[in-house]
Amino acid sequence: MIRDSGSPRVCFVTLGCAKNEVDSDRMAQRAAEAGFLIVDEPREAEAIVVNTCSFIEAATEESLEMIFDLAEIEFSDGKRPPLVVAGCMPARYGDELESELPEAAAFVPCSKEDDIAELLAEVLGLELPLAELAADAADERSGAVSAYVKISDGCDRFCSYCTIPFIRGRYRSFPYDQIERETKRLVDSGAREIVLIAQDTGRWGSDFDEPSSLSWLLASLAERFADTWFRVMYVQPEGVTDELIDTIAAHDNICSYLDVPIQHVKHDILRAMNRTGSREEFEELVSRIRRRIPAVTLRTTLIAGFPGETEDDFEDLCDFVEGADLDYVGVFAYSREEGTRAAALENQIDDEVKLERAQTLRDIADTVCTARVAERIGQTASVLVLGREEDGQLYGRAACQAPDVDGVVYLSEGEPGQFVTVTIADTLLYEMEAE
Numbered sequence: 001m002i003r004d005s006g007s008p009r010v011c012f013v014t015l016g017c018a019k020n021e022v023d024s025d026r027m028a029q030r031a032a033e034a035g036f037l038i039v040d041e042p043r044e045a046e047a048i049v050v051n052t053c054s055f056i057e058a059a060t061e062e063s064l065e066m067i068f069d070l071a072e073i074e075f076s077d078g079k080r081p082p083l084v085v086a087g088c089m090p091a092r093y094g095d096e097l098e099s100e101l102p103e104a105a106a107f108v109p110c111s112k113e114d115d116i117a118e119l120l121a122e123v124l125g126l127e128l129p130l131a132e133l134a135a136d137a138a139d140e141r142s143g144a145v146s147a148y149v150k151i152s153d154g155c156d157r158f159c160s161y162c163t164i165p166f167i168r169g170r171y172r173s174f175p176y177d178q179i180e181r182e183t184k185r186l187v188d189s190g191a192r193e194i195v196l197i198a199q200d201t202g203r204w205g206s207d208f209d210e211p212s213s214l215s216w217l218l219a220s221l222a223e224r225f226a227d228t229w230f231r232v233m234y235v236q237p238e239g240v241t242d243e244l245i246d247t248i249a250a251h252d253n254i255c256s257y258l259d260v261p262i263q264h265v266k267h268d269i270l271r272a273m274n275r276t277g278s279r280e281e282f283e284e285l286v287s288r289i290r291r292r293i294p295a296v297t298l299r300t301t302l303i304a305g306f307p308g309e310t311e312d313d314f315e316d317l318c319d320f321v322e323g324a325d326l327d328y329v330g331v332f333a334y335s336r337e338e339g340t341r342a343a344a345l346e347n348q349i350d351d352e353v354k355l356e357r358a359q360t361l362r363d364i365a366d367t368v369c370t371a372r373v374a375e376r377i378g379q380t381a382s383v384l385v386l387g388r389e390e391d392g393q394l395y396g397r398a399a400c401q402a403p404d405v406d407g408v409v410y411l412s413e414g415e416p417g418q419f420v421t422v423t424i425a426d427t428l429l430y431e432m433e434a435e
């Protein structure tokens, strides 16, 4: 492509979870501040940044497929936009990638993402600072009604199956000022819901010289931005303190929603996972939260087919899901990841059995959870209007629905960014329809 005189155009393509989306947004922000124009369409870009996910093998494969697809783009003058491979994949595979992925012009592991503008300038043969300013680019990207804010990075838990501590490094909380500044930027540009995320949100502030807590952070943000909904995801069971539950209960603008990944309920499996807890403890945790906030929405995630999981262990897990008083359950089949301790365990379960167990558990969770969604018919709910689908249908989100993982509410009236009070008239699986 022949360069015109405007800002050099860069497209960010993101794979994986919401945390990666936040990282892409941050890189795009840095690039825009340096004078690059951020575009949505890879074919319009002079350079493409692929923010990869490599958490499990399937995610690595998906990232590779995307890289190969993007490497096919060719402009009329025969040139191809350079590909910058960022995020988890270079962090996990390091130098190995350079020889195995000639499609990439450069690699940016998670720890180097702040240098994205310099790297883009280098691959495009430009010099910073660029002549054009980034105001247009920044404005083009603003306006999301709901946005994620990452409050920490890394993880110290070292669950035996997980690659994240190796990819993302040790746990480090972001300072309050940084989180507050990012929240303000998003609120000023139209966000009415802020979703706090991290690998382990419940630990926020514990690593400061003067330790703080997620409860304090949530209360401070909720009070500072009183017209904004706040929601917190990925609170590990140990992070669900009475103080946190009280803070959620005490603020109307903190969604009564807790996402607490427990992964399994059998003591031996949890220890092999290098995790704590037991079925009794998790049941007590659910009761403790519901005693304080009866209408709270609870989500968890579970892994089926971990090494050593017997038929009895699996039946116990199914039995737990049938009676656990949970609203949403995400299920994953165990993935044997190179370099993790769990990968070296004996008693690995056959792939076919793992997938079967995961599907069985998913079916049970769907039966239990969609019935709970249907119990909301006739109830009133405050809904944040998010926008319109391609066919023009208006949709929004109730406090009981987290972005990307739960359903939405279909509406007949309202404007994006408005809160409307509706009655739930009907449900279809995880989706709700409002009057």
Ligand code: SF4
Binding pocket: 155, 156, 157, 158, 159, 162, 163, 164, 165, 199, 200, 236
């Ligand atoms: S808590 Fe466990 S599963 Fe979650 S990121 Fe940390 S090590 Fe991985």
